[in-house]
Amino acid sequence: MTRTETNRSRSSNSNSENSGDGNGGGGERTNAMRVIVPLQGVVQGRGGLVLGSVIPCAFFYFLQFYLKRNRKNDSDSGDQNSASSSTNSDSNSGLPDRTRSQSAGHLTELTGLPRSLSRILLSPRNSVSVSSRANCVIKGGDSPYYLGQKRVKEDPYDESGNPDGVIELGLAQNNHKLSFEDDLVSENPKEEAISDGLSISGIASYEPCDGLMELKMAVAGFMSEATKNSVSFDPSQLVLTSGAASAIEILSFCLADSGNAFLVPTPCSPGYDRDVKWRTGVEIIHVPCRSADNFNISMVVLDRAFYQAKKRGVRIRGIIISNPSNPMGSLLSRENLYAILDFARERNIHIISNEIFAGSVHEEEGEFVSMAEIVDTEENIDRERVHIVYDLSKDLSFPGLRSAAIYSSNESVLSASRKLTTLSPVSSPTQHLLISAISNPKFVQRFVKTNRQRLQGVYTELVKGLKELGIECTRSNGGFFCWADMHGLISAYSEKGEIELWNKLLNIGKINVIPGSCCHCIEPGWFRFCFSNLSERDVPVVLNRIRKVCETCKSHN
């Protein structure tokens, strides 16, 4: 198999050479035959040297055909052999179903491979071919991002039940415990629509997939609230999707063709690799930001990345920014946003502004500016290039309810996204639940306020404690994360050193954090701590554990 591959690639090389020297040996496949026969006569005459080298090439070309024609049968029978051998082994064990489910268990059990190794696994030979997309998705799961989550699942920390368990600081979820329940039941008797059973046929039947108008209005209201009413969102420009992942995927399906690319300033959300690339075939071009610039987006670097991509023939379709930023938690200033908009205008590309943490700006002075506000005053053309992703479940801490939104002024994007949501809509009972939860402005205001207070409390505690341990964090104003500089603790200043420390944090310290390499940070030694998972009581526990890791690192050094 591999031999035929090399042959093929070689002959295709020669093929291009042929067409290069104008003999026309390449190009049309059927021409190959006609060219070679007269050539043989010519070789004996002059120019034998040149043509003598052409003919072997042509033979290779031929060989490729021969192999190609026979390959189908070959691979068929080969596959069949391996397939039948796998079924044989099943039948040997006598209980095919059981062995199969065991192997299913192994499959998810991908051992702790560092990212650099995953490339080796890129071309597995399955007995049955799944799509190459699927292969790439399967590989996608063995980064520390997923491995850490798995560890937490196996051995979760619980203050009383499992005090030695792993503490989750990786997954972006909000542990905000407001007496949501009381609100729901006491203030919203309407919520019992489902239990009344009266409207079940309304709830259970087919409904517009992009969300009920009532819910859109509530979401628009909530988004305005999160931006402190500096901009009003038009509910008719909203498309609701099941989760932010799906919203981002829908946008990349709408804005880019397979093979096109998006610019993404790094460090960025680890989820983009999955949401933007997996199924769409769209590429990401990372635009590195440095700690020296406080990880601010530099327009010069952005420009350079754009032109480098252009030179390589890659078409850039847009830029994805997150504001408040994930993983740093910083807010983009008005000037920054204008600069990005100018950049997008000049290059005629789209902007996806990921504002899923808009309602979780925890610093008092922190002013969150939505991209929507920036383009509000601009002309239509520029409005049409801006698409905002918002996630209800982040700010309101119910990720399980899977409800996010795309906000855009571009009619074509809206109409395409509406159709695409049929493939991943929000379930209607949940929509009804959400409507009654967030249409109450009093409740929303109170929720946002207490949420901010709580986040700020935990954040200050954690950052102070880390500082005492000699770990500095960049300033975070919003979102669930702080971005900690731990390069002093890594043994080697490289990705390997970083993963080593990550392993220590997970296995010795028993905390699951996200290493910077998952966020595509080019400087090793940075880690993302998702503090919103913690209550203030948990902070000392976490700090103690980090101290323990610090000590082991120092003793090694």
Place this chain on the structure above:
Amino acid sequence: MGSLKKNGGAILSKIATNDQHGENSEYFDGWKAYDKDPFHLSRNPHGIIQMGLAENQLCLDLIKDWIKENPKASICTPEGVHQFEDIANFQDYHGLKEFRQAIAHFMGKARGGRVTFDPERIVMSGGATGANETIMFCLADPGDVFLVPSPYYAAFDRDLRWRTGVEIIPVHCSSSNNFKLTVEAVEWAYQKAQESNKKVKGLILTNPSNPLGTMLEKDTLKNLVRFVTRKNIHLVVDEIYAATVFAGVNFVSVAEVVNDLDSYEVNVDLIHIVYSLSKDMGLPGFRVGIVYSYNDSVVSCARKMSSFGLVSSQTQLMLASMLSDDRFVENFLMESSRRLGIRHGVFTLGLKKVGITCLSSDAGLFVWMDLRHLLRDRNSFESEIELWRIIVNIVKLNVSPGSSFRCTEPGWFRVCFANMDDDTLHVALQRIQDFVSKNNNKISEKASDNNDQIIQNNNAKKQKWRQSNLRLSFRRLYEDGLSSPGIMSPHSPLLRA
């Protein structure tokens, strides 16, 4: 290349601008017409009756009762609210364990308890639509081909192709053998595809079939499984109508066949099942789709993709407790197939009275109605559309023409019967009966007119008048029907088909 150049905006992708979603085709005029003028027994008795929607509303009362008896299942009632926090925060893409177990259990029950399903292989997705797309993403690359027996579900063109870039090659079935799918036909289509240098990745079956309502026989299914194993291509079986089989008939799932066959005859890595609760339970709004694959790689891949279409955790919890209530499930399945059987009987009998036959079927929420004798030209799809426009605009029933299901013979229509109450059904039947008898009268009148003409030459004057009058009314009938209502529907009609 689609672009927004006209207003100078940045360019959109092909997916956003192409027509592959298939919603612009003329057949959706029927949906638009319905949206404009929906029938209501008392408020709008002359409106259009929706018979293009495969929705199962016959047993919703049972579900309502269950919800009333089990307020705990919903996290937004006083009884269940203590679970709110845990559930709202739950975001594991594997899904709640209880939910997967309950679904696996239910899938077994819906197949007569003759097979069991492994909860570890249950992967969630956003409805059957999302499930079908996910499985395509997992199995095929852009340009790869899947064989699909036609007539097939109209929205397959969107679900399977739009974002995945997969191509569909239909395997044509014909009325000459009651649209039965044969292995020979599949083999022939496979051969044809190979000859045109297409890479065939698999075969998709809908069993029970939408739009036919027929089921594959066990032997055919066995042979198809052997066929895919021999060719080493995938077999995706869409079994979303598994529990709509009428009382007294047995449905054979591919899971059963896989268990029956010897291990050398079947490569289970090639077998995948798509399931959903939208049809069997009548809960399309819950958007629960399931991919069940015997292939570990596919399970793991689909599971990762499921983060793009997860079922909300609240819905998972509610269904978990509903579906693990054995007494309820058994009663529901029995009652549902009984009611569907009765409804089917009433409807086909009503059609028979006016000489309309349907393809004999054992399952589904629809019948495949044969109106070939009413076509002006039996061999043209134009006359099918003509007749269809008359049915929508004058008879005021929104049915779906066979051509939208890629049927190769004109004159067949899919008519849904389970998305309405008994009274509406009778109105619908009445309308069909009136239409057919009027049509018959005219035809017989015309025939007798012709006789008259030959025999009674002296009455020629009167005759002429009658004939022209008749032609006039006929033409008006057609013209009325042909003008399409050009209104936009507020939401996509396809998703509900």
